[in-house]
Amino acid sequence: MKEETRPKTPGCARCAFEMPEKICVSQEGKGGKGCPTLLDKEVLEEANREYNIPEVRKFAQNASRQEAECYANREQRPYIMQPTKTRIVEICEFAKKMGYGRLGLAFCVGLAKEARLVTDILESHGFEVISVLCKAGRTFKKTIGLEESEQIFQDGDEAMCNPVYQAKLLNHEKSEFNILLGLCVGHDSLFFKYSEAPTTVLAVKDRVTGHNPLAAIYLSESYYRKVRHPDIVSGK
Incomplete structure (x- = not known):
């Protein structure tokens, strides 16, 4: 052609x-x-042409350096990739390369235990951590026009996830680099939209697979074939 x-x-x-x-x-x-x-x-x-902007160039350089450093024995020939670093280690190393000291952590209330562990790890690397959970502010879902029937718990007011508040609060606190931990689909998108600092993702939410969404993809041709059939995939 x-x-x-x-x-x-x-x-x-x-x-x-x-x-x-x-x-x-x-x-x-x-x-x-x-x-x-x-x-x-x-x-x-x-x-x-965007890479001619100094801050973009520096960010891209350090991201590529971090990518390469995740593999051991790169001088070997022929080279077979040997990955060695977890994502939390990568985040710490990249933030240090960029000279960041003040990190924002926006997390889901369902991952509060994990957020505490992540904070411990980040602080052990010398970072200051500002953490905001999704329900902070206790804004009710009816504020955005939802009915009780559209809530998880349908017997009264329910606090909504508020990623706009999470982002704006971290903006107010002058975070230099933000980390997302388990925000819902769509809520993460709003956070990206409103965050002034660059943002990375440590883990995404998947309520069924223990926050490993690729598990459903890996099984989509075998035990989880129903994901390919929209007529039966939703809770059936």
């Missing part, structure tokens, strides 16, 4: 080429339909 007739919508998830054969990895590589490396040169140039 000629390049100019390829669809414009990126479709990297459907790329049929193995990693060494991809055009985004090798100059001699190939790209499939909708390959953004082949088709979206103007957007790529626009994106790459």
